[in-house]
Every structure is written in structure tokens, then in C-alpha cells.
Amino acid sequence: MTRSSRHYVLAAGGTGGHLLPAFALATELDRRGHHVALITDERGAEIPGKPDFMPAHVIPAGRFGKNPLQWIKGIRAVLEGRRMALRLYESFEPSAVIGFGGYPSAPAVLASTSADIPTILHEQNAVLGRVNRLLAGRVQAIATAYPDVERLADKQSDKVHLVGNPVRAGVLSLREEPFPEFTEDGLLRVLVTGGSQGARVLSEVVPDGLAMLPPALRQRLQVTQQCRAEDLEAVRERYRNHEIPAELATYFEDMATRLADAHLFIGRAGASTIAELTAVGRPAILVPLPIATDDHQASNTREMAKSGGARMIRQERFTAKELAKQIKALAENPQGLNRAAHAAWNCGRPKAVEDLADLVESFGGADMMDVIRVGGNNARGATQGAPAGQGAAKEAAE
Structure with missing residues (x-):
């Protein structure tokens, strides 16, 4: 046309x-x-x-x-x-x-x-x-x-x-890539970010939560975490004491690559974060920002959590013990993490x-698009199945 x-x-x-x-x-x-x-x-x-x-x-x-x-x-x-x-x-x-x-x-x-x-x-x-x-x-x-x-x-x-x-082209290009292989004895790569400014609660809770995992999981961890500059050395010391390998920085230029390699994401629930996680199909443990206007970050998690692609933990309940419990539920069985990845992907x-x-x-040109009107057909691609490696054949959107 x-x-x-x-x-x-x-x-x-x-x-x-x-x-x-x-x-x-x-x-x-x-x-x-x-x-x-x-x-x-x-x-x-x-x-x-x-x-x-x-x-x-x-x-x-x-x-x-x-x-x-x-x-x-x-x-x-x-x-x-x-x-x-x-x-x-x-x-x-x-x-x-x-x-x-x-x-x-x-x-x-x-x-x-x-x-x-x-x-x-x-x-x-x-x-x-x-x-x-x-x-x-x-x-x-x-x-x-x-x-x-x-x-x-x-x-x-x-x-x-x-x-x-809409998400960045560099992230969207990863959608058809398979979920990184996760086996009973392979690495568990965890990506932790707290938005553009980081989040102190993640720096305080995540290292100790990961340390509370069963030895079979803890010994396979490989962590990438974004931290505030003022928290960087304290977080590095925590991981060192727990003998957990971790790469820390205040900012990662190649975030799309980090997301592509990750088996599990831990972080906030901003709209762009959710869109990228579901575009790529990455399981997540989401901690909504408690002071977000109208508590919108908690609402952002609803669709992904209902599908099984994410676990949501309110910040007041975000303790090392609770985090370890939720990671264990997702990752102790490789198929559990793969299923969560597929569920997240289907929300994209x-x-x-x-x-x-x-x-x-459609304004000033063609007729108004009814194909994406809520109550009619939803947006194209919203119910597509996972690519090869995420455990399901493509489904036809109705």
C-alpha cells in the first residue's frame, strides 16, 4: 500500500x-x-x-x-x-x-x-x-x-x-531466540536491576537471599547486578562473603545481551521492564516500587504473574527468606523455569x-483499525506461542 x-x-x-x-x-x-x-x-x-x-x-x-x-x-x-x-x-x-x-x-x-x-x-x-x-x-x-x-x-x-x-529493537530481535539452556547441573544466570537509578532494597536483600538457596542451586549461580554507586562496594563485599560470583556495575551498556543470557530476572515492575521481559520471554521475580503513583507497578505485574511467568513480592515482604523461597520454587526444577519463560513469552x-x-x-488516512480494538481482536502477536526451545508450537491467534 x-x-x-x-x-x-x-x-x-x-x-x-x-x-x-x-x-x-x-x-x-x-x-x-x-x-x-x-x-x-x-x-x-x-x-x-x-x-x-x-x-x-x-x-x-x-x-x-x-x-x-x-x-x-x-x-x-x-x-x-x-x-x-x-x-x-x-x-x-x-x-x-x-x-x-x-x-x-x-x-x-x-x-x-x-x-x-x-x-x-x-x-x-x-x-x-x-x-x-x-x-x-x-x-x-x-x-x-x-x-x-x-x-x-x-x-x-x-x-x-x-x-x-513498544520495546527497543535490540531487545525485540531476541524474541525468536530460544530460552538459554538450563539443566540440573548448568549455570543459573540471574540478572538484577532496579530501574535507571537502581534500588537499594535489591542491594540489601538479593545477595543474602541467593545465599539462602540450597547448595545445589547456590553453587551454580552467576549474578549480574546493577547497583547505586554508593552501594557498589557493600554489595560486592556481600557476594564475596557468600562466595557467589557476581558482576556489579552502576550501568550496563549491553543490557539487551545481559537479558538474552539471563535465566531469571529480579527487579522493579516498570512498564518498559515488563514489556522487555515478555518480549524476550524471561521469568521474573518482581518487586513493585511502593511509592509508584496509584501503585501502578503492582498492577503491571498482574498479567505476567497470572500467566505463571513471574512472581510478585511486595517490598514490605521482600526478605532474603521470601526471595530464596520464590527462586527455589521457580528454579529447583529446570522444567519449572522453562515453563515460566514460555508463559512470560506468551504475554509479549x-x-x-x-x-x-x-x-x-488511521487518522487522516485509512479507516479506523478495528482489528486491534479491545472487545474485538486483540493486538497481533499477543497470543503467539513460543519459539523453538521454549516448549510449545505456535498457536493461531483467534
Whole structure:
């Protein structure tokens, strides 16, 4: 099909959770011959990974805390951001605006809806974010990463499309690779990360939890763990005392390679983390960030945990003893870990960026895509079986 070149504006808050899916969509739209611009804040303009072809327009974005006295300043910033977005739309003439959540997306979406520009929201988490909740009634479509999204009003259900959460190409390329061989006497490779800033609770609990495993498991461990800089030496000393080989760093450039080699992941439950684990098919023990807005990280674990691909441990129950118990349940039997990998893989939505781009292109072009509408057929690839080595033949999506 020949596509005509169109213009699209992506608006996202200044965190990787909002911006990385936006970058993935921008790359796909550019590949299809369209022109893309980004609206974000000063912090978002500095996030690594922005495609070179996509100009970034920084606008003010008001924040609304608990102090009502700060709301006036926040409202003024939103109004100024809206005015700046409208000026951009006058010159750029977008066919649609896509909001990815976060405060900077609010002025951009308010501007697009007031200017009668078709507008789509993408929600990365299993709980509709605050900004997206505010804007949901004004837009034409809401793209979700999970089949069940909390805080989404019933009256909005007819505009919901299940597409998934786009992941990095380097990770997605691993989807058809088999799960690393795990045998009764082979290495058990464990990958531990706590998000971009690390997580102190993982540094405190994981080494001692691994040390409590039965000797037959403990002696086969090979650990890769991301730590905060201030925790690095203390964690290294813990592993040394437990005689567990561990590679530690504050940041791993080759995270996709580390994930490809891992038999088990231990870490937080951010939307991008879940999307990558399910794209590749890696079992996980997930410890949701307790201060996450609306407890959305706990909700993010629901689908993966229900399938058997992950175990979720609340941080208040995340002790060395509980961690060892959950690892033992997953890994003491090689087939148990393989089954969990297969279950995680089946939760993946590898066509997320293509499905989201198809939805975006349906504005100002082809008819609205019903193929990915929730309540009809779900996103393509969401129920595919595992590749060779993960224990099941491919299933036909119904």
C-alpha cells in the first residue's frame, strides 16, 4: 500500500517510561515516510535515545502538588504551554497528536483537542495515569499496553485499542531466540536491576537471599547486578562473603545481551521492564516500587504473574527468606523455569509499535483499525506461542 507523507506530533513527559515508547513510534513513522516532531519538557529533551530526525520542542508543563498555592503557577504554565503548542500546530499542521502521558503532554493535548486535531493517548501502565485520566474524555482513541487498565472509565471503552508497549529493537530481535539452556547441573544466570537509578532494597536483600538457596542451586549461580554507586562496594563485599560470583556495575551498556543470557530476572515492575521481559520471554521475580503513583507497578505485574511467568513480592515482604523461597520454587526444577519463560513469552506483544503506528495512520488516512480494538481482536502477536526451545508450537491467534 502506498502511504502519503503526513505530519505527526508526539507529546511525552520527561522520563524514559513515557519517552522510550514515543521514540519507538517516531522511528516507525519515519520509516513509513512521515514527519514527526516531539513536545516535551527540559528534562525530556535530555533523555538519551531521541532519534536525530525528530526535532524536540520544549514547553512549560505545570505540576500540581498537594499545596493549592502552587496550582496557580501550574495553571499558568499549562496555559503558556498550550499557546506554544498551538503555534507549532499552525506551522507543522499535524494529522494527529499522540500523547504518552506525563505533565508535558497535557498542554499539547489540550491544544490539539481545542484545535480539532485528532488525538490519541498511549498508556504504558496497567493504571491510567493522572494526565491521561484528565484528557481521556477529549481524545479520539486510547492505546493501551494491557488488556485490563484500571482507572479507565467504562464510557471510554469504545475508544480503547490494545497495542502493547513498544520495546527497543535490540531487545525485540531476541524474541525468536530460544530460552538459554538450563539443566540440573548448568549455570543459573540471574540478572538484577532496579530501574535507571537502581534500588537499594535489591542491594540489601538479593545477595543474602541467593545465599539462602540450597547448595545445589547456590553453587551454580552467576549474578549480574546493577547497583547505586554508593552501594557498589557493600554489595560486592556481600557476594564475596557468600562466595557467589557476581558482576556489579552502576550501568550496563549491553543490557539487551545481559537479558538474552539471563535465566531469571529480579527487579522493579516498570512498564518498559515488563514489556522487555515478555518480549524476550524471561521469568521474573518482581518487586513493585511502593511509592509508584496509584501503585501502578503492582498492577503491571498482574498479567505476567497470572500467566505463571513471574512472581510478585511486595517490598514490605521482600526478605532474603521470601526471595530464596520464590527462586527455589521457580528454579529447583529446570522444567519449572522453562515453563515460566514460555508463559512470560506468551504475554509479549511484539507488534506493539506497528499496531500503534497503524492506529496513528488511521487518522487522516485509512479507516479506523478495528482489528486491534479491545472487545474485538486483540493486538497481533499477543497470543503467539513460543519459539523453538521454549516448549510449545505456535498457536493461531483467534
